Amino acid sequence: MKKSLSVVLVLLLVMLSAGTALAKPGNSNAPGQVKKVEGQQNYGQLKKAERQQNNGQVKEAEKQQSYGQLKKAEKEQNYGQLKKAEKQNYGQLKSSEKQPVRELVQKSLQEQYRTYNKEKTVQGKKVQLTDISRHWAAPCIEEMTAIGLFKGYPDGSFKPDQQLSQAEALALVMRIAADDDTTVDEDKDKSELSQVPAWVRGDADKAARKGIIKLNRFHSAVQASRAQTAVMIAKALGLEPVDTSDIPFKDGILLSQEDVGYILALHQEGILKGTPNGNFNPNSAITRAEMATILQRLLDQKEDISIELPETATVEQGKSITLKATVKYPDDSSDNSISWSSSDTALATVKDGVVTAADDKTGTVTITATAKSGELTASAKCKVTIVEEEQVTTGTLQETGEVGSHNGKVYGKVYQEYALKADGEKISLHKDDVVSITLQKDDDPAVELTPNTDSTLWFNVQRESGDYTLRVVDKNDNIYEAVLDWTTPQALLAIKTGNEGEHDGNYYIEYRLGNLDLSSFSCMYQIKPDGKVVELTANSDSTLWFKTNNQLSGKHTFLIKQTGTWYTATISF
Numbered sequence: 001m002k003k004s005l006s007v008v009l010v011l012l013l014v015m016l017s018a019g020t021a022l023a024k025p026g027n028s029n030a031p032g033q034v035k036k037v038e039g040q041q042n043y044g045q046l047k048k049a050e051r052q053q054n055n056g057q058v059k060e061a062e063k064q065q066s067y068g069q070l071k072k073a074e075k076e077q078n079y080g081q082l083k084k085a086e087k088q089n090y091g092q093l094k095s096s097e098k099q100p101v102r103e104l105v106q107k108s109l110q111e112q113y114r115t116y117n118k119e120k121t122v123q124g125k126k127v128q129l130t131d132i133s134r135h136w137a138a139p140c141i142e143e144m145t146a147i148g149l150f151k152g153y154p155d156g157s158f159k160p161d162q163q164l165s166q167a168e169a170l171a172l173v174m175r176i177a178a179d180d181d182t183t184v185d186e187d188k189d190k191s192e193l194s195q196v197p198a199w200v201r202g203d204a205d206k207a208a209r210k211g212i213i214k215l216n217r218f219h220s221a222v223q224a225s226r227a228q229t230a231v232m233i234a235k236a237l238g239l240e241p242v243d244t245s246d247i248p249f250k251d252g253i254l255l256s257q258e259d260v261g262y263i264l265a266l267h268q269e270g271i272l273k274g275t276p277n278g279n280f281n282p283n284s285a286i287t288r289a290e291m292a293t294i295l296q297r298l299l300d301q302k303e304d305i306s307i308e309l310p311e312t313a314t315v316e317q318g319k320s321i322t323l324k325a326t327v328k329y330p331d332d333s334s335d336n337s338i339s340w341s342s343s344d345t346a347l348a349t350v351k352d353g354v355v356t357a358a359d360d361k362t363g364t365v366t367i368t369a370t371a372k373s374g375e376l377t378a379s380a381k382c383k384v385t386i387v388e389e390e391q392v393t394t395g396t397l398q399e400t401g402e403v404g405s406h407n408g409k410v411y412g413k414v415y416q417e418y419a420l421k422a423d424g425e426k427i428s429l430h431k432d433d434v435v436s437i438t439l440q441k442d443d444d445p446a447v448e449l450t451p452n453t454d455s456t457l458w459f460n461v462q463r464e465s466g467d468y469t470l471r472v473v474d475k476n477d478n479i480y481e482a483v484l485d486w487t488t489p490q491a492l493l494a495i496k497t498g499n500e501g502e503h504d505g506n507y508y509i510e511y512r513l514g515n516l517d518l519s520s521f522s523c524m525y526q527i528k529p530d531g532k533v534v535e536l537t538a539n540s541d542s543t544l545w546f547k548t549n550n551q552l553s554g555k556h557t558f559l560i561k562q563t564g565t566w567y568t569a570t571i572s573f
Contacts, residue, residue, distance in 0.1 A: 104177065104178055104237040104238055104239075105176060105177070105178055105298050105299060105301070107178065109147060109176065109299060110299055112147040113143065113147055113299040113300070116143065116147055127142045127145050127146045127152075128156070129141065129145065129152050129156060129157065129158045130157050130158075131157040131158055131160065135160050137160060137289035137290070137292055139296075140289075140292045140295075141160055141289060141292045143296055144292040144295050145158065145292075147299075149172060149175065149176070149292075150288065150292055158288065159288060160287065160288050160289035160292075161288070161289060162288050163223045163224075163285040163286065163287055164223070164224050164229075164286050164288060164291055165220060165221055165223060165224060166219055166220055166222055166223070166224045167196070167197060167200040167204075167221065168200075168224070169224035169228075169286060169291065170200060170203055170207060170213065170232060171199075171203050172291060172295065173207075173229070173232045173233050173236050174203040174236065176236070176295055176298055176299075177233075177236035177237055192215035192216060193205055193208075193215065196215075196218070196220055200220065204218060207236070210236075212232055212235040212236050223286075224285065224286050225282060225285060226280065226281055226282055226283075226284050226285075227255065227256070227259050227283065229291070229294075230259075230262065230263045230266055230272055231263065233266060233294065234262035234265050234266050235262065239265040239266070240261075240265065241261020241264075241265060242265045243261075243264075244257075244261050244264060247260065247264065248264075248267065248274065249274050249278065249280040250274075250277070250279050251279040251282070254280075254282050254283065255280070255282050259282075263282070270297065271294060271298060272294065305328065305330060305372075305373050305376040305377065305378045306327070307326065307327045307328075307338070307369055307371040307378045308325070308326040308327075308380055309324075309325055309326075309367070309380040309382040310323065310324075310382050311382060311383065312383050312384075313355070313384045313385070315348070315357045315384060315386055315387075316357065316386070316387055316388070316389045316390060317358065317359055317360065317362065317388055317389045318357060318358070318359040318389060319356075319357055319389070320354055320355060320356040320357070321355050321384075322353050322354050322355070323350075323353045323354075323355060323384075324353065325353060325369045325371070325380065327371045327378075329371070329373045330373055336371070337372050338353075338369055338371050338372075339369070339370045339372070340352065340353060340367065340368070340370075341367070341368045341370075342355075342365055342366075342367055342368075343365050343366040343368070344363070346358065346361065347361050347363050347365045348365045348367070348384060348386060355367055355384055357386040358386065361386060362386050362387055363385075363386055364383055364384065364385045364386070365383075365386065366381050366382070366384075367381065367382045367383075367384050368380070369381075369382075390479055391479065392479045392480070392481050393422050393478065393479065393480050394481055394482070395420050395421055395427060395480045395482040396421050396482050397420060397421075397457065397470060397482045397483075397484045398418060398419050399416065399417070400418065400419055400456060402416075402417040403415065403417070403461075403522075403523050403561065411530075411531030411532060411533065412527055413460050413527075413533070414460070414461050414462070414527070414533060414559050415458035415459060415460055415461065416459050416461050417456050417457070417458055418457045418458075418459055418484065419455075419456050420470065420472065420480060420482055422480050422482075426455075427472060427480050428474075429451060429455050429456060429472060430451065430452075430453060430454070430455045431451035431452055431453065432475075433455075433474055433475060434451050434473065434474050435473045435474065435475060436448065436451075436472070437449040437450075437470070437473075438470075438471045439468055441463075441464070441466045441467070441468050442466045459486070461489060461559060461561075461566050462488070462489065462568070463488060465486060465487050466486060467483050467484070467485055467486075468483065468484040469481060469482070469483050469484075470483075470484065487565075487566075489559060489566035490565065490566070490567050490568070491567075491569070492514035492516060492567050492568065492569040493513075493514055493569070494511045494512075494544070494569045495511060495512050496509060496510070496511055497510040497512055497543060503545075506547050507547070507548045507549045508545040508546060508547055509545070509546050509548055510544070510545055510546075511545075511546055511569075511571060512543050513543075513544055513558070513560070513567070514567070514569070516562065516567060517542045518538065518541065518542055518543060518544055518560070519538060519539070519541060519542045520538055520562070521560050521561060521562040522561040522562060522563075523535065523561050524536040524537075524538070524558065524559070524561070525558070525560075526556060526557070526558055527556070527557040527559070528552050528554075528556055529552045529553065530552060536558075546571055548573070551573055552573075554573065555570055555571075555572050556570065556571045556572075556573060558570070558571070
């Protein structure tokens with residue numbers, strides 16, 4: 001009985017212990033204990049929570065932010081920046097002046113293709129093959145056979161649906177691509193060429209060295225796939241991979257990442273097309289008919305037409321300017337023309353490139369030039385701004401009689417001084433008196449000059465002949481223009497007379513400069529090979545005695561002014 005009672009007591013104690021343990025998580029404590037817990041929560045635990053927030057939880061949040069944002073940044077880099085890079089790559093390819101595909105194709109084949117089509121049109125010339133009359137690729141097969149890219153079989157058939165081997169496909173690709181200066185890897189291991197048939201070994205060697213194929217993946221007798229052939233063509237033509245973010249084929253997932261950029265490059269050029277159901281079928285073997293079609297598209301590339309205009313121009317009210325259109329027409333083109341139009345004829349009209357502004361209006365008008373050659377057209381636009389007519393005072397440039405090289409500060413040049421005069425008064429070009437100075441030769445763009453402490457114009461006497469217009473805007477917004485009709489120095493031949501001499505320890509060789517008498521001149525300068533300018537003086541000699549000792553090697557230029565005319569001669573020493 002005692003034993004039974006002891007067992008019962010033990011069980012009761014176990015149950016009570018279990019109940020206490022279970023009560024703590026369930027908050028089933030006595031009311032006093034609850035109050036105590038609430039008080040702890042209101043103060044102690046609250047403080048603890050605040051500390052955790054201020055310390056532990058903040059740290060955790062920082063970690064989460066640091067880690068989460070890092071992951072987000074990595075994802076953005078892997079996706080957004082990658083997409084941006086792909087688009088940038090695509091955009092740069094588009095914006096750069098990449099060669100048209102027609103320029104990447106063998107010129108002799110293009111000429112044969114054009115000749116055949118002309119003869120076919122004029123003479124009704126046609127290739128006879130027994131099994132292509134109802135084939136979808138018949139025209140392409142006929143043309144490619146006619147120019148010798150393909151051959152028919154002895155029985156007169158073509159077998160358009162027969163599959164090409166990798167060797168056959170490569171041979172055709174290497175024939176169609178133009179020769180270029182692409183650097184090739186001469187160190188390529190040629191041991192694998194022993195497995196390539198002799199008739200295509202040369203093409204395989206060249207293709208491998210140019211990176212068109214990899215010999216360890218080239219199997220001559222195995223069927224060539226559509227994807228493999230497309231990549232060979234793109235690489236042989238030197239095309240770059242393009243943006244791959246938008247693949248137009250339903251089965252694009254089958255295209256390898258390594259190949260897809262090249263395949264899409266050909267697709268964008270219109271050389272490759274998908275099947276009627278929207279697939280590309282990259283792993284299918286390419287047929288003779290399909291290859292003939294691709295080659296025909298390469299040879300049938302139409303030459304583009306292009307036209308360029310200045311982006312902007314300015315014309316005064318009531319005046320005219322001529323816009324020059326630079327047009328490139330296709331070779332052997334005919335029926336070429338350019339038409340012009342104005343977006344606002346009330347503001348400015350245009351005829352044959354001559355833009356005439358209205359007398360009483362200002363604003364901006366768009367002039368469009370459209371070039372046409374047969375069915376090809378191209379347009380270019382120029383924004384022309386019509387401004388109020390300026391009040392310009394016409395002046396003159398008068399020689400002061402001064403010539404020099406700025407006291408040797410400017411090397412290799414000799415200047416002649418001119419004063420700008422208008423209405424009988426000298427117009428100062430000093431930097432404190434002017435806003436801007438420009439000099440324009442004929443119709444060339446005006447060149448901005450930097451005003452300095454000189455009040456006059458120092459003009460380089462070695463400039464080309466032409467009308468130079470000096471335009472000055474002073475601090476009072478007065479505008480002055482003057483034209484200098486300049487003739488470049490007349491060239492003379494320096495000829496040795498055969499005489500040599502010594503004077504004051506220096507050695508000299510005598511030269512005659514054309515028929516010029518050097519016993520008298522206004523001024524004479526020697527520009528040495530290092531650019532140093534030395535002024536020479538006249539004496540009783542009519543010739544030039546050129547000092548040879550301690551003289552610099554190279555070209556020595558002489559400038560002589562005599563009776564208002566400039567002359568020049570050179571001596572190479």
